[in-house]
Amino acid sequence: MAVVDAPGPGQAALRWTSRARSIAEIEQELSRIWSEVDLTVPDEGAGGRHIAARTSVMNLVVVTRRPEVAERAAATIQALTGRHPSRTLLVIAADPDGPAWIDAQVQAHCVLPREDSPEVCAEMIFLTAGGEAGRHLAALVAPLVVHDLPVTAWWPNQPLFASPQALDLLSTVDRLVVDGSSWSGDGLDRLRALAELAATTRIAVSDFALDRQSRWREAIACIFDDPDFLPYLRYLRRIAVTYATHDEGEPGGTNIVKPIYHVAWLASRLNLRVKAPLAAITGAARGRGRPAPEGRTMIGRGLHATLADGRGDVNVVVRPVASPMPAGTTLRVELLAERRGSELRADVTAEQEVVRVRVWQDGVEALDRQFAAPRRTDVDLLAQAIEASGRDPVAHGALGAAAALVGPAEVSGP
């Protein structure tokens, strides 16, 4: 049924909602949205104007097994003011037992970009599939995507990269969006699987865990914008990343995808190869650790690895610190470079909305800069993911380096 009201510019309004119980019915409802003669907006004196066409941006498929996750995802998509995908399919695979069934709610949301322009609309389909139907995701999705528009799959929470159904679905999409920092355990098994997927298919991958760190990367990159510091970039000798934990260092208890991405990004940009993958720091190595920053309690364990370029080894330390911050949050990135007897030390920290960079050259403070850089929300990150096109070589490089850093064997988290 058509729902008509007249929102102001920039405000989204629900223009259509209806139910369907088969793919054919959903298709019928979708075509009705754009052909209903009375789907008009009241307009002063003019007798109404027809709602404008759907956007031509992309299809977004959200896959989950839990309705509450689908609701949260829908709320995030709704908050993408003016940046909606053309068609969103929220696919909830319900109870896999019993006969196949489908229940769908078809909606159209419209936004008036400006007072003098026609409305721009996007469709949203909440599709719950039970029984055998829920196990064949690709068969649900394929007939419902808008042809010729790219397809992005957003798989919040715990994606099942290796399952045949998932692979079947992923074979139909152009981009996969995940959040590595939400994965259970230390997240490393899924990180390996994601890297494998990216390396063996043409799918472009966006990981919120990596994208969230862009403010750190901007700050680290800015150090080497300075021509005095740039020559040190190829002479890194140590990378240390400190992250928050709540678990007293239990192996695999804290998701460490984000801290690992910091190292992986640097390694991929600087063409550093992994000489020794991450391994737990043993008692002997532990004693060499630096004191816990700012009075925080150091859990005492962590991971170390060795990277290498043609000039020497780069020691990597990824260490946990007890902190009230969410577990897995990066607290500090430290870099040490040595070039021709001269030393450059950089210390990057983030507090709330500000990232601070301090640099010492041969022990003398040479830079102290702050960047206003608020933490990015899921709405920002999803907007970035759906606007991206093609494979991002930086993201894929970091993902590949992360997998190499983690190594093929099981690595126990701290």
Added chain:
Amino acid sequence: MAGTTTRRRREPVPDRPAQPAPRPKDVPRTIREMRLARESRKRPTPPQPQNVLREGLRLERVPDPSVLVLFGATGDLAHRKVVPALYQLWRTNLLPHEFMLVAIGRRAYDSESFRAEIRSSLEKYSRVLPLDDAAWRMFSERVEYRRLDFGEPDGFDTLARHLDELDEAHGTRGNRLFYLATQPSQFAEIVAQLGRVGLDHERHDAGWRRVVIEKPFGRDLASATKLNRDIGKVFRESQVYRIDHYLGKETVRNLLVFRFGNSLFEPIWNRRYVDHVQITVAESLGIENRGAFYEETGATRDVLQNHLLQLVSLVAMEPPATFQADALRDEKVKVLRAITTDPAAAHEVVRGQYGTGWVAAEAVPGFREEPGVDPQSETETFVAARLSIDDWRWSGVPFYVRTGKRMPKRSTEIAIQFREVPHRLFQNSATDPDPNLLAIRIQPDEGIMLRFGAKVPGLGLDVRSVTMDFTYGSAFSVDSPDAYETLILDALQGDASLFTRADEVEHAWAIVDPIISAWTDGGPPPFPNYEAGSWGPAASDELLARDGRRWRRI
């Protein structure tokens, strides 16, 4: 016909780049001399390494810590455009944390009252409303006002000392962007004072110094050349950023991507396939209480000399070798140098002035009835011209340009009209399809439209024109930044690609000057000669009709 007219060649404008220096006697000439010279030379310096960590990040680089000194801070331009752009850049974290805005004006504000004033302007003119209170609070902490009479040397001495103090207090490291949003008559004076107190000096350890200058840049070739000379006495050309805000518009920037980022269009972008080009910059507004200013300016100086000629040069230029500022501007200058028109010939340039009429269902007064306008005014509010670009690519392809006030609607558009097919194959078709057309809409509804012929469904073989339409709003669904945001950020980053160079400005004046001279030499024009709310005088239509063409209905 235009082809039979003897064209008046413009006086050549001297090229800016210096002539090559005479070759010293010891320069090697033979292969042997050159080989020996090379052997005796030290190994060349290796290229400067790149910051590979920048790859894939949002900006090529974060702007350096800096102070933006805004002259004319109490003026309309500062309040409507410059300050809202700075606030927006701050809000989106595109300005450095170590940033200060020093607002300079002659009015008696203190910093607190000035902040209140710009807050109220932002509530009207900010691109994104409502204002973000947290962002505003942090931005406003970085704004201060200083009263300064531009003719008072002591004030500049004090300003120089104060900027040094700001460097100490806020870590702005001596980087300064001077933004001249004042009356054009004050540009030279301010620049001279900046030079006198040494605020132009760039030192390795004391930061960069740049000056942004608003249009109009001169009011004719002589004044523009003098202004360039005055500024050149203080700042090097690489420090000078002349703003034409049209170049910061998203669609104008996209024109470069469209032409040089696609392999489809460039092969047909020439006289062999293009019949003619139409560029329209139409405004539905009148002069909006700027009668005195507009009386001295007119449509030719206000729009043709800058916006329209910039659009012409972007459409007509050859691909630059790189996307570096000077490579781009070199190609634009080549186009300006190749433009010819015969200003004395009435059929090449048409001027107009609006009388009373109706625009958007409202009765509006004629130009001569506007406040601040001479009742006998001869200032043109409309100009249309047929420009020829005498080069290999465009010879024989007319570029029709027009701009006017009080047109039926606000619209800026570039239309590339392609030639008709050489042979009509579908002679039984009930209608002749129009030739292909590519329309690039710059404002409003930014986008690109391509018209082509298609078969009408049915048993016959009727052909009809259909359009493929791309609009930014439906394809990207992302707000475009305001042109001033783009340009100020570029200036802070030292990228001059979208700013006009001294020789560009002078060549543009060299095109416009003879047109204005011809009008000055002639008799009084029959003004008003078009009704407000129409597309200009009848002579404008005749300009194209003589060539068997007509203006596109927009």
